[in-house]
Structure formats: structure tokens, C-alpha cells
Amino acid sequence: MSAPTPVREPVWSLSRKAIALWVAQGAVGTLCYGLVVGAFWLLVPLDAGAAVAPARWAGAAFVLAYAVLALAVRPRLRFRVHRWEVTGEAIYTLTGWLTRTWTLVPISRVQTVDVTRGLLQQLFGLATVAVLTASSQGTVRVPHLDLGVARHVADHVARRAEKIRDEAT
Amino acid sequence: MTRLTARRTSPRVLLVHTLTFRQARSVVPVALAVIAGRGLQGSPTTVVALVVGVTALSLLWAALAWWRTSYLAGDTAVVLTRGLVSRSVRTVPNDRIRGVEVEAPPVHRLFGLVRVRIDAAAGSVASEDEELVIDGVLRTEGDRLRGQLLSRRAVVATEAAGRHSAPEPVEEELHRFRNRWLLYSPLVGSYLVLPLAAVGALFRLLDEVPDRYVPRPGQLIGSPDLSDGGLVLVVAGGALVLLALGAVLGSAVVNWRFRLVLRGGSLIAERGLLTRRHTDLEVDRIRGCAVSEGLGMRLVGAARATALVTGLGDAARRGQLLPLGPREDAWQLTDLLVPSPGALQRHPAAARRRRLGRAVAPGGVVLVAGAVLTATAGWWPLLVAGAVLTVLGVPLGLARYAALGHATGPTSFAVRSGWLVREHVVLQRRAVVGWQVRQTVVQRRAGLATVQACVGAGQGGYAAVDMAAPEVAGFTRAASGSWASALAG
Numbered sequence: 001m002s003a004p005t006p007v008r009e010p011v012w013s014l015s016r017k018a019i020a021l022w023v024a025q026g027a028v029g030t031l032c033y034g035l036v037v038g039a040f041w042l043l044v045p046l047d048a049g050a051a052v053a054p055a056r057w058a059g060a061a062f063v064l065a066y067a068v069l070a071l072a073v074r075p076r077l078r079f080r081v082h083r084w085e086v087t088g089e090a091i092y093t094l095t096g097w098l099t100r101t102w103t104l105v106p107i108s109r110v111q112t113v114d115v116t117r118g119l120l121q122q123l124f125g126l127a128t129v130a131v132l133t134a135s136s137q138g139t140v141r142v143p144h145l146d147l148g149v150a151r152h153v154a155d156h157v158a159r160r161a162e163k164i165r166d167e168a169t
Numbered sequence: 170m171t172r173l174t175a176r177r178t179s180p181r182v183l184l185v186h187t188l189t190f191r192q193a194r195s196v197v198p199v200a201l202a203v204i205a206g207r208g209l210q211g212s213p214t215t216v217v218a219l220v221v222g223v224t225a226l227s228l229l230w231a232a233l234a235w236w237r238t239s240y241l242a243g244d245t246a247v248v249l250t251r252g253l254v255s256r257s258v259r260t261v262p263n264d265r266i267r268g269v270e271v272e273a274p275p276v277h278r279l280f281g282l283v284r285v286r287i288d289a290a291a292g293s294v295a296s297e298d299e300e301l302v303i304d305g306v307l308r309t310e311g312d313r314l315r316g317q318l319l320s321r322r323a324v325v326a327t328e329a330a331g332r333h334s335a336p337e338p339v340e341e342e343l344h345r346f347r348n349r350w351l352l353y354s355p356l357v358g359s360y361l362v363l364p365l366a367a368v369g370a371l372f373r374l375l376d377e378v379p380d381r382y383v384p385r386p387g388q389l390i391g392s393p394d395l396s397d398g399g400l401v402l403v404v405a406g407g408a409l410v411l412l413a414l415g416a417v418l419g420s421a422v423v424n425w426r427f428r429l430v431l432r433g434g435s436l437i438a439e440r441g442l443l444t445r446r447h448t449d450l451e452v453d454r455i456r457g458c459a460v461s462e463g464l465g466m467r468l469v470g471a472a473r474a475t476a477l478v479t480g481l482g483d484a485a486r487r488g489q490l491l492p493l494g495p496r497e498d499a500w501q502l503t504d505l506l507v508p509s510p511g512a513l514q515r516h517p518a519a520a521r522r523r524r525l526g527r528a529v530a531p532g533g534v535v536l537v538a539g540a541v542l543t544a545t546a547g548w549w550p551l552l553v554a555g556a557v558l559t560v561l562g563v564p565l566g567l568a569r570y571a572a573l574g575h576a577t578g579p580t581s582f583a584v585r586s587g588w589l590v591r592e593h594v595v596l597q598r599r600a601v602v603g604w605q606v607r608q609t610v611v612q613r614r615a616g617l618a619t620v621q622a623c624v625g626a627g628q629g630g631y632a633a634v635d636m637a638a639p640e641v642a643g644f645t646r647a648a649s650g651s652w653a654s655a656l657a658g
Contacts, residue, residue, distance in 0.1 A: 134625025138603030
């Protein structure tokens with residue numbers, strides 16, 4: 001990431017609790033894969049074929065690698081690459097690690113603001129803010145903000161959009 | 170002024186629906202199955218009785234439907250009530266009407282009837298439900314409805330603008346389709362598909378008919394000698410000619426006597442040989458224009474122009490300004506509606522390298538696979554195919570690069586891309602409802618970025634592919650409002 005970015009980076013990061021949520025998601029995923037591999041160890045006898053022994057160890061290695069990736073690496077990486085900002089006139093986000101996507105939507109063209117809370121998000125006190133415009137492509141989504149922050153942002157954007165809305169869509 | 174009583178559609182629509190078996194159509198597959206099963210052993214009287222019965226049933230059905238359907242075009246809304254048993258009432262407020270389309274399918278024309286479609290699409294997501302259809306009113310009533318609905322809309326608009334007297338609308342014909350432009354059709358992909366689709370439908374129909382009624386080609390003309398190369402050539406040539414003729418014919422059916430008229434604040438397009446359609450576009454809702462030229466069209470200098478209109482359902486068809494014609498005419502229309510932002514700026518050399526790389530890569534993969542196969546199994550055709558593909562990738566990449574460009578002007582901006590269909594889109598500054606900048610790993614190393622303008626019309630977004638990364642902030646700022654300066658460092 002040494003090359004200069006085409007546009008500037010938004011300044012705010014998500015709630016730190018998002019890392020915990022992603023770790024929890026990773027733990028659930030690891031558990032699922034672990035159960036599948038464990039069932040394979042227990043239920044498929046060694047003498048069922050020559051490929052069983054290597055398959056057992058490959059499965060175990062996969063679960064281990066996935067656990068490291070999903071619990072230690074991915075949450076922090078995701079936290080680093082997600083950035084957002086609300087300026088006086090626009091909402092601005094940056095997502096993606098390999099392919100990076102910056103999205104900027106002017107508040108004057110905002111049509112609806114949604115705050116959604118998934119099951120895990122409710123456990124961690126987080127919420128996702130989605131800002132929709134007339135274009136199917138021009139949707140801004142900020143995942144995993146503190147519930148209070150999310151509500152405040154949604155309220156602020158909706159209020160301001162009403163004030164400075166222009167007729168053109 | 171207007172009597173606010175609900176009206177029925179014209180009773181003549183009964184004849185139309187009986188003739189087209191609109192309601193009885195669902196019975197036809199069952200009847201066909203019964204006939205196929207019993208093998209039509211009955212005497213001609215049974216057949217006649219069957220036909221009479223179905224027709225009577227259809228007439229009864231149509232009559233009931235007509236009796237239970239009524240519409241009301243009031244001062245504030247249009248209300249359509251229908252349904253035989255379960256009633257449905259659909260209301261469209263007048264200020265939400267985006268367009269009124271009057272169409273006259275062939276059978277309707279026979280009885281002097283039209284079908285009025287009232288479009289109230291809300292967002293860029295079009296759905297059937299956002300349309301209100303009044304089927305089967307007299308032509309005069311259809312024109313009256315259109316006039317009333319659109320003038321009411323215009324009154325709302327002028328009141329909003331603080332004016333009191335609307336000037337008498339002046340009609341100005343912008344252009345008229347010339348029949349010789351039909352000759353372009355065989356070079357346009359979508360028209361070439363038309364005859365193919367017709368052939369496909371024919372084969373499906375043949376599939377439905379029991380086998381013993383289908384003549385075998387072999388029985389008719391004997392078995393032809395396929396080893397004769399000349400015959401194959403003649404057949405292929407004949408098929409090509411037929412395809413071209415079909416394309417011209419299909420294009421004529423759709424585009425016959427197309428004319429575009431500017432009346433008041435609306436663009437009115439009229440078209441169609443069998444089904445005549447009037448489509449209304451509000452000039453105020455036009456956010457931009459797209460001029461697209463397919464590969465074949467570029468050879469002869471043909472193009473098509475489409476208006477990008479906000480909140481228009483079925484925009485690809487209804488937004489057409491020039492379905493097919495010379496490039497100069499397409500640009501003349503586009504410049505009239507959206508001021509031109511000037512000549513396009515080329516994209517940097519890194520963009521050419523990226524286009525070339527992407528065009529050559531598939532051929533390269535085949536080439537490597539071919540080399541491996543040649544070395545291991547001595548099978549060389551894949552190697553040759555890979556080499557040919559790789560070499561062909563070079564002109565393809567260069568052509569794709571040549572299509573890239575962007576420009577900004579005082580009130581509008583433009584982007585262009587595409588090779589199979591090259592699309593040059595000119596958009597007003599106010600059209601932009603958001604920006605999306607994307608950069609892949611490869612683009613980051615090459616100092617490029619793809620900038621997409623999100624627009625509440627047309628496809629929803631139009632991209633300037635592989636622009637020089639340092640130019641992005643300047644471009645977005647110049648192509649939209651001051652809010653875009655949030656992107657600049």
C-alpha cells in the first residue's frame with residue numbers, strides 16, 4: 001500500500017467491538033468445520049481406503065489454518081480496511097483489502113437511511129447503517145457501528161437530507 | 170369540470186378479447202392435450218361444437234371482466250377497479266405519474282381501440298406492479314386521457330414554478346425514421362436475434378405437435394448428399410440472407426414510422442408497424458443520453474441514442490430517441506438534450522497495458538496448456554489455437570483501450586468504454602447521486618482507478634475505466650457538485 005491512493009481515506013474506523021464480533025463469527029465457522037472433520041475422524045474407519053489417513057490429517061490442518069486466519073488475522077485486517085466518515089455534505093466509506101472501493105454519497109441525494117441489527121450484532125451492541133439513493137449502485141453501507149453511534153448517524157443524515165434535499169434524483 | 174364518475178372501457182373490447190381468446194387462452198393447452206389424446210376421431214360437428222363452446226365461454230368471460238372493470242381519472246389520482254370475484258383497486262396519484270403510453274396492438278386497431286399504460290415507477294427498480302393498464306378504450310378517449318393526465322401534471326409543474334398561464338404547447342418534430350436506415354439492422358446484434366428467436370419458437374411449437382403430423386425432411390426432399398461442399402455453401406449463404414432479411418423485417422415491425430416530437434415539456438416517441446406506441450418522456454427528467462455503437466454498426470457509421478430518464482420503467486425501450494440511424498443524427502439529438510462536454514481525454518498508457526494484458530491473458534493460458542500438451546503427449550492443435558488467440562488478443566486490447574475516455578464540461582460530463590458495444594454516455598452534473606472509486610491490486614501498482622458515477626437512471630452507474638489515479642479527485646469534483654471535494658486529499 002505504498003502507492004498514493006487515488007482519493008483520500010475516510011478518517012473514522014468502526015467500533016472496536018466489531019473485532020470481537022468477527023472473532024465470534026470466526027469461532028462459529030471454526031466450530032462448524034471442526035465438527036465436520038471430527039465426525040470424519042470418528043465415523044470413517046481407517047481401513048475404509050488408502051486415502052482416509054491423509055484426508056484426516058489434511059482436514060485437521062485445514063481446521064487449524066482456518067482457525068488462525070478467522071480468529072487472529074481476518075478480524076484485525078477487516079477492522080483496518082473498513083473506514084467511514086460523515087462530512088457536512090456527504091457520507092464516505094472505504095472497504096476491501098485486495099480490491100478497494102471508496103463510495104461517496106451526497107446527503108442531498110439520500111432517499112432512505114436504514115439501521116439494521118443482526119443476531120450477533122445485537123449480542124455485541126452493534127448496528128449497520130445503510131444509506132440508499134435513487135441509484136441501485138449508489139448505496140453506502142457502514143457495518144458494525146456502536147448502536148448509539150449508528151442511531152445518531154442515521155438521525156443526523158435523515159434530518160440533514162430533509163433540509164438540503166434537492167429535487168433532482 | 171370533469172365529471173367524477175367511473176367509466177367502463179369500450180364494449181368493443183369484448184370482441185377483441187373474444188377474438189384473441191384472452192381469457193380462454195389458459196384452456197387451450199388442456200384442449201390440445203385432450204385432442205391429442207383422443208386423436209380427433211370425432212366428426213366435424215364435434216370440432217365445430219368445441220370451437221363454438223370455447224368462443225362462447227371466452228365471450229362470457231370477457232363480458233364479466235368488462236362489466237367488473239372501471240376506471241376513474243380524477244383531479245388528484247387515477248383509480249382502476251377490477252376483478253371478477255376478488256376486487257382490486259389500484260390508485261396512482263397524478264403527481265406520481267411519470268409517463269403515459271398509448272399503444273395500439275393490431276387487433277385493437279381493427280376496432281379503433283387503444284391500450285393506455287400509466288407508468289408510476291418509483292425508483293430505478295422497475296416492476297410490473299408499478300404500471301396501471303387501461304385496456305380497450307376508444308382512440309379518442311385514449312388521447313383525451315393522455316392529454317388530461319399530462320396537462321394536469323404540467324399544471325402542477327407550472328404552479329410549482331410560480332407561473333399562472335401555461336403557454337400553448339408548440340410541436341416540433343425532432344426527427345423521423347428513414348426507411349433506408351432499416352438496412353443497418355442486419356449489423357445490429359439485437360435485431361439479428363429476432364429471426365433466431367422466431368425460428369426457436371417455431372421449433373418449440375413443432376415439439377408440441379404429435380410426431381405423426383410432423384413431416385420428416387428426408388421424406389420431402391430425399392436425403393441430400395452432404396459431402397457436396399457446394400451445397401453446404403449454398404445452404405449457409407441462404408441462411409445468412411434469410412437472417413439478414415429477418416433482421417430487417419423485425420426492425421421494420423418495431424421501428425416503422427418512428428418519429429420523435431418535442432411538445433411542451435415532453436418528448437413524444439411514436440413507433441411500430443403492427444402495434445403503434447406513443448411514449449411520453451418528460452424533458453425535465455432526462456439526466457443524460459447514451460450513444461451506443463455495436464461492432465457491426467461502427468463499420469457503417471450507425472448508432473443508437475437512448476435517453477437516461479429517472480424513474481422510468483422499462484427504460485431501455487421507452488427511452489429510445491433514435492433506435493437506429495446514422496451516427497451524426499444520434500449525436501445531433503444527444504447534443505440537443507445534454508450539452509456536450511467537449512472532446513474526450515484519453516486514458517494513460519498504463520491503461521493500454523492493462524487492456525492488452527487482459528485481452529492476451531486467456532490466449533496465453535491456452536498457449537501454455539497447449540505447450541504442455543505438445544511436450545507431454547505430442548498433441549499440437551491446442552498450441553496453435555492458443556497462439557492464434559494470443560495474437561488476436563493484441564488488436565482486441567488496443568481496440569478496447571481506444572474506446573476508453575472521459576471528459577468534463579461546465580454542465581455535463583462524458584465517459585466511454587466497450588468494444589462489442591461501445592457506449593458513450595453524456596450525463597448532466599446533477600445526475601450524479603454518488604461516486605464509487607475502485608482499485609484492484611493490479612490497478613494500484615499501475616496507478617489506475619475505475620471511477621463509477623452512480624445515477625438514478627439507466628443502468629444505475631456509468632464508469633470511467635482505468636483512469637489515472639491522481640486525476641480521480643479532480644474529475645469527480647468537475648463532474649458533480651462541491652460535495653465531491655470530500656474525495657480530494
